[in-house]
Amino acid sequence: MKTDTDNSADSDSSNFIHNMIAEDVANGKHQGLVATRFPPEPNGYLHIGHAKSICLNFGMAKEFGGWTNLRFDDTNPDKESEEYMSAIKRDVEWLGFSWKSLCYASDYFDQLYDFAVALVKKGAAYVDSLSADEIREYRGTLKAPGKDSPYRNRTVDENLNLLEGMKNGDFDEGEHVLRLKIDMASSNINLRDPAIYRIKKTHHYRTGDKWNIYPLYDYTHCLSDAIEGITHSLCTLEFEDHRPLYNWVLEQTQPAGRPEQTEFGPLNLEYTVLSKRRLIQLVQSGVVDGWDDPRLPTISGLRRRGFTPASLIEFCKRIGVTKSAAVIEMQVLENTIREELNESAPRRMAVLDPLKVVITDWPTDHVQALEVANHPNQPEAGNRTINFTRELYIERSDFEEVPPPKFKRLVPDGEVRLRSGYVIKCDEIIKDADGNIVELHCSHDADTLGKKPEGRKVKGVVHWVSASDSVQASVRIYDRLFNRENPMAEEDFMDALNPDSLSIFEHAQVEPNLASASPETRFQFERQGYFVADLDTSEAHPVFNRVVALRDTWAK
């Protein structure tokens, strides 16, 4: 059969969820509406794994003409805060997504309580007075069924009174818990009378001290979805086992909306950790410098590292959405930003580890202004002026007294092209008393500016800056945070930390125009990589972060 050149694949992201939603819309399910939500708990900063969920939720709604809510799943005041909430909002906005409504599970506390009372009245929920330990024992194990709590058959009135008391703060934490009456022998442990309310006298960052009891996730989430009119509730795989419970609660409470949960595989990235708990540990232990440390896979860290929203979104598009436990290689992430910046980043020259070069046949005070292209393949990007002077700096690693095989940079008596400048020859190596190379004395071929040298080939090209017409800058080079592909496979993931994840070049010399670069502007430092002006940059102390190195087939 002839496949009619699949127009269905025009949506560059065909995945099982997309297909399912497309089918729902085609069938007129939910009146053709696609309403999603992105529901983070404000207990930490968002990471790249959340970006996947954001792209999916907002992406599906947008594609099918629906809408998406940003909802804070704030039912555990012990861990949540205003700071996390604003950070999350900022990150979602930075990524470029707009929500229809800003929602809070805590806004539904009254409704949720009313539903709970109704459940008690119909005998579908009861107050249990077993201790946490006892409840665990009664729950049974993965293979053995649980058994009923002795409090399971309290009367409706008794339950109502106790629940009221719990709500009013008449009891201490842990004294009672409200449970759904489902099936203590279920093969699905989530259905063995899950707790839906616990007593907690913590101050809530939004509801203050109004509540002495807080609803739990399984009870809250499905009802929040229903209340908001969500049609497609997308979550990660670990909630697959919870879906029967999600549906049970909706069936019993009969809210107006009828959302459906669908699960997809969470993102895993090599050489890093993607769990709020681990990230909190890294931040609080001081191993990294805050939530926006450029080595972190947090949205704010990636932002400070120099990633753009477009590159992160492209990454999410490339990894796809499936139900398999995918572990994505770091190169996929790196490639998205490298690809974008290759197109958009203006070229500059920066010498991270300077070695002085004196052009002995260049007049002492002569300054030659060179017009240099901002982008080799884009004439429309224009030019900038850089000055050629008698004293220059080149990268220390671009000179080798005893070069390795195939080394095509500067060597004794050898020639090299100064990028956008002249071909120079190394005539003399100047060393200090300890034998360290302090400078190179070179001569230049005046007939090589913009032309090839006569009668010989010069293979190497090296970047440089004028010693007198460059400014000092601090340049931070980042490497992977962990040495192991999967840090979580270690006894303690902190043992897998890479001690060399950050190197700072305090005495880099860069083109003068770079001093005025405003934060978050990106450049390619030729032959080295893509860099972004850090938040801390200033005219007096320019600071750059390396986003990603250039591909380097020589280094391998």
Next chain:
RNA sequence: UGGGGCGUAGCCAAGCGGUUAAGGCACCGGGUUUUGAUCCCGGCAUGCGUAGGUUCGAAUCCUACCGCCCCAGCCA
């Protein structure tokens, strides 16, 4: 036989009974190049966890087996 999932190349991932089994990343050549970059050209699964079966025809259907992931919070 506790329940729920997943197995297509080094890593992702299309594919839904008939295609030479898409594409990306990675890798390996070759060409261009004043960035060892970019760009261009070419290569990269006789094979879809394994073994059987159904069928003219199977990655797609059936059966069995194997491997991996998740679940026993008053976390989400």
